[in-house]
Amino acid sequence: MKKSTSPQRSAKFWPVMGFATLAGMRSMSAPAFLSHYLSRQPHSGLAKSPLRFLQKPGTAKLLKVMAAGELVMDKLPSTPDRTAPPVLLGRLLSGALVGAAWYKSRHGSALSGGMLGGLAAVAATFVSYALRTGISKQTDTPVALVGVGEDALVLAGGTALLRGVRPAHGEWQPL
Template sequence: MINTYFRAFSLGVVAGMRSMMAPALLSRKLVRTIPTKQPSKPIHYLALPTTSMVLTTLAGSEIIGDKVPSTPNRTAPPVFGARVVSGATCGAFLSQVEGGEVAAGAAAGGLGAAVGTVAFFQLRMWLTRGLGIPDPVVALAEDALAISLGWQVVNSIEPDVQTA
C-alpha cells in the first residue's frame, strides 16, 4: 500500500507543477484500464473518453497559459488551493483504483501538490532570477518534467479491478 500513497504524492507533485496535467494523465490511463459501460462511481466518469479529452484540452491550455506574463502566480491563494484540490482529487482516485484508502490517497496527493507548487515555484524563480535563464525556457522544461513524471506515475498504477 505504501507504493500507492507514494504514487498519489508523486501525482500530487505533478498537479503542483501543472494543475490540469495530473487529472488529464490519470484520466487517459483510466480510459484504457477501467470498463465504464454503466458508470456507477465517480471514478467511472473520470475513465470516460469524453472526460479524458476535455481534461487533456484543459491541460494543453494550461501549458499555453503558463507562458502568458499576466498569468497569476501559482502560490497566490486561489491558484495554490486549486492545485492542492487537483492533487488531492487525483490522489484519492489513484488510491481508489489501487484498492487503497481514499482519504490517505487524498492526503498524500494534496501534500504532494503543496510541495510541488512551492518547490517548483522556488526553483523557477532561482533559475530565472538567480541564473538568468529565460523564463520561457524554464517553463518548457517544467512542462516536459510534469509530463514525464506524470506519465511514469500513471503507467505504474496497478489497478485493483474489483474496487474500481
C-alpha cells in the same frame, strides 16, 4: 523491530506522490494523465464511486485539452503565480482529486488518498516555484523559458509514471 511497508500500500502511496507532484507543477496535468490511464484500464474500485467519471474517454480527452491550455496560459505575463491563494487552491484540489481517485481505484480510502494528494501537491507547488524562479535568477533566463523546461519535465514525468504503475489486479501493463 522495523515494520515493512506492504506492496499494496506502496502501490497506492508512491503513484499518488507522483501524480500530486505533477499537480503541483501543472494543475491539470495530473488529472489528465490519471484519466488517460483509467479510461484505458478501468478499475472496479471506482465502479460505484462519484470519481468514476475519470474513467470515461470523453473526460480523458477534455482533461488533455485543458492541460494543453494550461501549458500555454502558464507562460503569459498576466498569469498569477502558482502560490497565489486561488491558484494554490486549484493545485491542492487537483492533487486531492488524483489522490482520492487513485486510492479508491485500489479499493482504499478516497479520503486518505485525497488528503495525501492535496498535501503533496501544495508541497510540490512551493518546491517547483522555488526551483523555477531560482533557476531563472541564477541563469538570467526568462521565467517563461524555464517554464518550457518544466513542461517537458511534467510530460516526461507523467509518461514515466503511467508506464510504471501496476493495474489493480497486479499485472504489469504499460500503456
